Amino acid sequence: MRVCGFLTLFLTAFFVNLNAQTQKDKILFTIDNDSIYTSEFLRVYNKNLDLVQDESQKEVDNYLDLFVNYKLKLKEAHALGFDNNPNYLRELSSYKRQLAKGFMKDTKVTDALVEEAYERISYDVNANHILVKLAETASPQDTLAAFNKINALRDRALKEGFEKVRQEVHNGQTIYGEKLGYFSGFKMVYNFETVAFNTPVGDISKPFRTRFGYHIVNVLDKRESRGERTVAHIMLVNNNNSAEKAEVKIQEIYQKLKQGEDFEALAKQFSDDKSTASNGGKLAPIKGGQLRSQEFEDVAFSLENIGDFSQPFKSDYGWHIVKLYDTKLIPEFESIKSDLINKVERDDRSKLIDEALTTKLKKHxxxxxxxxxxxxxxxxxxxxxxxxxxxxxxxxxxxxxxxxxxxxxxxxxxxxxxxxxxxxxxxxxxxxxxxxxxxxxxxxxxxxxxxxxxxEYENEEFANIVGEYRDGLLLFDLMENTIWNAASNDILAVKEYFESHKANYISNEKIDAVVASSSNKKALKKVAKWFEKGYDVEKIKPLVNSEDKIDVLFSTGILERNHQTLPKNLAFNVGVSKILSHNDSYVVVKINEVLPKKQLEFVEAKGAVINDYQQQKEINWVNGLHEKYEVDIDEKVLQEVKNQIKNN
Structure with missing residues (x-):
């Protein structure tokens, strides 16, 4: 998508697409048969007032001139058929589709889901579940059978205990009874997550359906999120033939750590976790409920201070020692809100947003x-x-x-x-x-x-933004083809313009000089003397500066009068200047040569010439538009507009 950077066209893009005018809205001016209303002019004027740097343009008459010229250009763009250009229509259509996405959402529903998501990632739930597997496209008969089955299992679990039933019924094919461990928001499908978070600790949920089938959930615990930890570990794998040796060796490694040996070096030498050993045992950041080993997670989150390491402990995978590198708590809501919005819109939650929209549209x-x-x-x-x-x-x-x-x-x-x-x-x-x-x-x-x-016909804000982009894109194409490209391509006309305006392209007076700057006036007095004696800069520097302290800064080169290092009252004369005050400091300047003003060649001034030529070409072109189209301003309405602006 092109960027319509055309502030020079008419300040900035405007809200110009109105679908209807109120009865009180009056016509400010017409261009041939096209009417431009006071409401549009006032909206544009007030919107851009703070952006106008030229105070004269804040005067209503001057601003109206700009606005009329803007409308004349749009009139010409339509007359030349730029609005029918396939590229223009394609880009405008693409922009409208992208913009519409933001206007098609129910923000209240999205906001509620985002706040709920933040609440859920702030906690971990520990739960087990039983699933009766069922296809999403199952027949009503199969659906009823699965529902009756899960209901019967819940009745059993209430009487016999959830854990007992879970273990007995799990077959890994049609019924799953699983320990889920701790999880937080976005770790499960949304409706499963919702039931788990809404079921009190110790209770068994009522049957509910996901895309996998019918579930019941037994919530074992709920805790505040542990946040995120970055840890490293040294792991020795259990071996049936040398289990005792693994335990002995991990204790020996632990002793070395207590003696001050480097954790990363020991991990590289001895850890059996080959995926992390070469990196000193360092793991990717982990969150509560993310790991399959509860023992490992509990130890990792029990370490308090950065650099602490654990005693050796055993998991299902082997023996470990864990070292803490970093801790992060759940960030503040506002800092991760945009990330949560993106997750919500990609998650199952997005269906609720879509449902809210279609419900709203049905009513509309x-x-x-x-x-x-x-x-x-x-x-x-x-x-x-x-x-x-x-x-x-x-x-x-x-x-x-x-x-x-x-x-x-x-x-x-x-x-x-x-x-x-x-x-x-x-x-x-x-x-x-x-x-x-x-x-x-x-x-x-x-x-x-x-x-x-x-x-565009039902939402005024959307219509205004689209109108802004539509006219801006159209104006960009018009100016590019009528003025900018023409000026760049018609090199003969540009050279003719240069020849007839040579007096405008004179170089400024310059000096070939060395400028010494310092807040220490005494140091500059010494520099001035050395300048007089003909010392060069490289010889002077070590006399006033050292490795530990810089007293004087030197600038050398061809400098124009407005160069930032030069005082405004510096006389352009060959020799060493007086010590002059400049920018809360002092300078002394050694002028080797004064380069007088000179006539620039076309090649030297080409950029400035093309810019001036474009501006003149645009002025002539706009004057031609005034002759081509009749502009009729209602002076009485204009006075009313001025009064309204003055009273505001």
Whole structure:
């Protein structure tokens, strides 16, 4: 996407796309038959007032001149057909789609989900669960059977104890009984996470469904998040033939650590964890509930001070010694809010955001009920499940199904969508269920698409931003083709302009000099004497500066009068100047040569010449636009605008 950096065109881009004018809004001026209203001018004037650096442009008359010229350029862009350029239309369409995403969200729902997510990542839940596996596309009969099964298991767990039932029923195929350990927000699918966090410690949840099937959860503990730890470890693997040796060796390594030997060096020499040994045993940062070894996690999070290391301990993987490198608590909400928003929008939670939007749009477009879909149920047959279903020859296509805003969707529209839907894998289900599900998807997709396409006519803020970009992009294309490229390419015209304006391209007077700067006036007096004696800079430096202390700074070269190191009252005369005050310090200047003003050659002044030529070309072009189009300003309305600005 191009960046429309064209402040020189007319201050900055404007909110210029209005969909309607109020009855009180008056026409400030017209360009031929196009009316420009006071509301637009006032909005633009007030919006850009603080950006205007030229005080004269804050005067309403001067500002109006700029605004009229801006509108004339847009008028010309449309007349030349720039608004029909395929690249322009494509870029504008892409921008509108990207912008619409921000306006299509229900911010209240998103904000609530983000705050909830922060609360959940601030805690860890320890839970076990039992899952009766069930496909998302399961038939109603299989769904009911799975639900009855999980209900029966919950009844057993309440009577016999969850742990006993979990171990007995787990088969790893149709029923899973698993220890989950500690986890926090975003570690499980959203509805599983929600049930786990909302179930009191010690309780067994009621049955609930995820995309994996039906679950019950037993919550064992809930604690504040341990945050994040960066640790290193030395690990010795248990070996059936030398278990005792591993324990003895880890104790010997521990003794060396207590004697002050380097942890990283010992890890590189002796750790059996080859993936970390070469890095001194250092692991990637870990969070509570992330590791499979609870023993390791507990020890890692028990270390208090950076640099502390643990006593040897045993896990299922071997013997370890752990060293603490860094600790991080959960950051403040505002510092990670944007990251949480991104996670929420990529997570299962995003479905809630989409549902909130479609619910809102149904209300907005007054869609209160589902139409009668029995006709579509009657024309479906089993060929739908083999992806070979077609519409019957006598299909009724013109009948209205649903109306969204000003658009009518017919039976044919939905039938085409229903035809395409058979491409997706679908388990056999009643035709009524299939038709209802497909219709909901059809309605939701078209609600969102229609709202996005008509957002410019329904949301004034969106319309204003799009209008700003639309006109800015159009103006950029116009200026690029009419002024900028023409000035760059027409080198003969630029040279002719240079020849007729040579007096404007004279170099400033310069000096070839050495400038000595210091806050120590006495040191500069010594430098001035050495300058007089003809000492060069490299000989003077060690006489006034040392490795430990710099008293005088030297600048050497060809310098213009406005150079930052030169005092304004410096006389451009060959020789050594007086010691002069400059920027709360002092300087003395040795001028070797004065380079007088001179006429610049075209090559030397080319950049400035092209810029001036462009400005003159634009002035002539705008004057031509004033002749081409009739501008009629209503002086009475203009006075009202001035009074309104003055009173504000």
């Amino acid at each position: 477009y007054n869609i209160t009920s589902t139409p009668d879909l029995s006709y579509f149920e009657s024309i479906l047959n089993d060929s739908y499940f083999t992806k070979t279903w077609f519409l019957p020859p006598n299909f009724i296509g013109k009948k209205t199904l649903v109306v969204i805003g000003k658009r009518t969707f017919s039976y044919k529209h939905f039938a085409d969508y229903l035809m395409k839907s058979q491409r997706n894998p679908t388990a056999k289900a009643p035709f009524k269920t299939i038709v209802n599900n497909v219709y909901n998807n059809f309605l939701n997709e078209n609600l969102i698409r229609y709202h996005e396409n008509n957002l």
